[in-house]
């Protein structure tokens with residue numbers, strides 16, 4: 001089954017609306033795309049369209065949080081993390097406001113809209129802000145879990161969902177916790193740490209590599225911040241080599257987060273599959289993923305190289 | 312009807328065909344706001360602004376900033392007609408490695424500034440207008456904004472600055488088609504009265520029917536005479552203008568027409584000689 005994480009977000013939000021009457025939702029003229037329209041349909045009195053005014057939306061959400069509401073604010077990742085950066089920093093993070101900035105259309109899989117709309121730096125800039133929790137769910141199941149968990153957590157959170165329909169990877173028993181990674185496959189030779197759409201690619205790469213007798217551990221690190229240090233260190237020790245895979249610039253995202261842990265606590269060889277410090281462009285999502293080498297094959301190549309350099 | 316009014320009206324309608332053709336091919340992009348603004352853009356690019364055909368980098372050109380950057384179909388149809396790009400390149404719109412990106416990108420000749428994230432254009436136009444004045448250049452800067460776009464606070468920061476710096480070489484147009492993505496502008500986030508807001512910010516304000524070529528030309532020509540303050544033309548338009556089933560439909564903000572819809576539009580326009588081989 002395929003489902004976009006943005007769709008799962010909209011559906012989870014609507015369910016949450018039934019459970020918790022303090023949940024309010026804000027959007028910036030993209031409710032059909034971010035799927036907050038699903039919540040709006042059931043709870044019109046708790047939905048606020050702020051128009052094309054993302055900065056104002058984030059600060060308004062911060063205000064709502066000060067009087068006991070649990071605001072979820074949504075727009076495209078580019079405009080939530082980008083346009084409203086300083087509002088996130090000042091009004092959400094600096095004062096630990098209980099605001100959930102859940103964005104959609106993250107990364108290059110936005111497709112035809114092109115580079116202006118493809119956030120490849122949102123995780124880096126959100127992660128650089130103290131107090132922030134930053135999450136990139138891998139599939140629809142995880143997205144629903146994330147939404148429920150962050151509704152209970154008190155504090156500022158940034159979540160990045162995708163536009164594209166993708167395979168559902170996990171079943172109902174999947175467990176998500178802030179600050180915890182999930183070991184999906186165990187292995188001895190190399191660890192792939194991925195998040196978002198790249199988790200599926202990492203799992204495919206693991207298959208291909210196992211046929212080549214390379215034993216690969218795969219970790220889904222949906223929670224980029226706070227990162228699961230223990231798990232990273234454990235697998236640095238166990239496999240001695242780590243590859244990260246993310247739909248984001250290699251600067252400051254998951255590769256950065258994992259490197260920060262590894263370089264300090266247990267240096268091992270690392271490499272990444274990520275955007276090579278360049279902007280995206282227009283094209284079909286699948287074509288772009290191939291063009292920018294965000295594929296299982298790219299992971300396999302890097303893993304093989306890393307594996308042979310290890311020996 | 313004045314000759315040029317007839318000529319420009321016909322030209323705009325010709326460009327409407329190119330706009331839809333591009334979108335049918337790409338199956339991705341923004342028809343509604345392209346069709347609402349094409350009459351204004353035709354007047355601007357082919358009559359009002361100092362623009363030289365085939366010479367997008369002419370140093371003495373006026374500058375046009377498409378702040379509502381999603382209407383690239385309108386922009387690129389104009390560029391093809393101006394010989395900035397080849398007409399057949401329109402069929403590469405939004406495809407991987409095309410110069411014709413989803414939103415204006417400087418890879419494409421004729422694009423003055425990259426836009427697409429709404430609300431940036433007027434500020435950049437201000438910068439251009441200030442710089443051109445500093446150099447004693449007689450050139451004008453034109454900025455085209457959406458009526459949903461003006462919900463961005465930055466637009467009003469720019470509006471304040473343009474009046475403060477007395478940018479009489481700056482002319483903005485608000486394409487007031489009353490729709491944005493989530494529906495009617497007035498129900499999403501009220502922007503009216505647009506004219507009084509700009510007037511309060513110190514602008515000269517002109518209000519016109521943005522599909523009446525005569526009014527469009529008159530407004531631009533009057534704006535060129537205004538001294539000591541910027542001018543905004545509030546152009547009342549219809550989103551999806553010219554295609555009965557697209558007019559006033561929020562759905563056609565960002566949904567490309569299918570081939571059968573394109574054929575229906577051609578029928579409405581009594582066009583029987585369209586060359587479908589361009590799609591191959």
Ligand SMILES: Cc1ncc(C[n+]2csc(CCOP(=O)(O)OP(=O)(O)O)c2C)c(N)n1
Nearest residue numbers: 029344427428429457458459460490491492
């Ligand atoms: C900063 C920013 N926020 C959101 C968007 C997504 N978006 C693209 S077009 C649009 C609606 C624009 O409405 P309007 O300005 O009225 O344009 P028009 O009706 O002329 O198409 C939105 C919200 C964007 N491009 N930039």
Ligand SMILES: [Mg+2]
Nearest residue numbers: 458459488490
């Ligand atoms: Mg509009």
